[in-house]
Amino acid sequence: MPPDAATPAVADHGEMSRTAGGWWPADAEELQDLQRRLGLLRPPPWHPGTSPHDLAAAAVVHDPDEGGRAWAGAVLVRGRRMLAAQAVAGAVHGPYLPTLRSARDGPLLVTALEALGRRPDVVLLAAAGRDHPRHAGLALHLGAVLGLPSIGLTDRPLSATGPVPGPVRGDTAALVLDGVEVARRVRTATGVRPVVAHAAWRTTGEVAAALLLAGTRGARTPWPLREARRLAREARGRG
DNA sequence: GCGACAG
DNA sequence: ATCTTGTCGC
Numbered sequence A: 001m002p003p004d005a006a007t008p009a010v011a012d013h014g015e016m017s018r019t020a021g022g023w024w025p026a027d028a029e030e031l032q033d034l035q036r037r038l039g040l041l042r043p044p045p046w047h048p049g050t051s052p053h054d055l056a057a058a059a060v061v062h063d064p065d066e067g068g069r070a071w072a073g074a075v076l077v078r079g080r081r082m083l084a085a086q087a088v089a090g091a092v093h094g095p096y097l098p099t100l101r102s103a104r105d106g107p108l109l110v111t112a113l114e115a116l117g118r119r120p121d122v123v124l125l126a127a128a129g130r131d132h133p134r135h136a137g138l139a140l141h142l143g144a145v146l147g148l149p150s151i152g153l154t155d156r157p158l159s160a161t162g163p164v165p166g167p168v169r170g171d172t173a174a175l176v177l178d179g180v181e182v183a184r185r186v187r188t189a190t191g192v193r194p195v196v197a198h199a200a201w202r203t204t205g206e207v208a209a210a211l212l213l214a215g216t217r218g219a220r221t222p223w224p225l226r227e228a229r230r231l232a233r234e235a236r237g238r239g
Numbered sequence B: 001g002c003g004a005c006a007g
Numbered sequence C: 001a002t003c004t005t006g007t008c009g010c
Helices: A009-013 A028-040 A101-115 A138-146 A205-214 A223-237
Strands: A054-062 A069-078 A081-091 A122-125 A150-154 A172-177 A180-186 A195-199
Touching: A028 A101, A028 A138, A054 A101, A054 A223, A069 A101, A069 A223, A081 A101, A081 A223, A101 A138, A122 A138, A122 A205, A122 A223, A138 A150, A150 A205, A172 A205, A180 A205, A195 A205
Parallel strands: A054 A122, A122 A150
Antiparallel strands: A054 A069, A069 A081, A150 A195, A172 A180, A180 A195
16 A cells, blocks of 8 residues: 555544554553544544545454464455455464454554555445444554545444344444444345444444445345455465 | 353 | 354245
């Protein structure tokens, strides 16, 4: 990605300053503090324009039998077109800890996204955004560090609560945390279990839901994310 | 008893 | 995440 990827745009949107652990502190206390500060930022909202936007999706898979190795796949798409695809291998440090996933997967996801060579308009990750105890899940964290609008997708909410949407593709229902909408349950296909579209860096639940539906025709989850995950698994298979 | 805070 | 088992649709 561009040179400024190393100088996160977070700094432009508040009193953010990097901690001793950088943007991906390994120390839990330090990461929690960073999450609290990220969660308070209110960067200008981004909306996909009428012109076609480039979306990047990235996913990471881990070594089945521990080992600390991991692989990440990333794709850059515009509409139904695939513009770029990359897979990278790397080492992962700590174990997975609920609410602290960014410490483990953030750096490798950034590496994969930067390998695409071009900056997208928005980033999609299988992760939570503002639906997080400290309002800064991995999707928001990564978007802030990269200075790119981001959205997240998960099977279920992390901390937010709300009703189930109607049964038809396109039906949505707000998920609220601390009185504000942080995500939306979205029926991406008629008759299937809804997914959760997460507002993250510079995005709303509405935008997250719209982008998710746009990348989802027939399947329950958006094809760019499935493709990114496939690339990561493929790379793992090669060693 | 297990999980109930993403993967 | 990954694995297993169960269900559903083509």
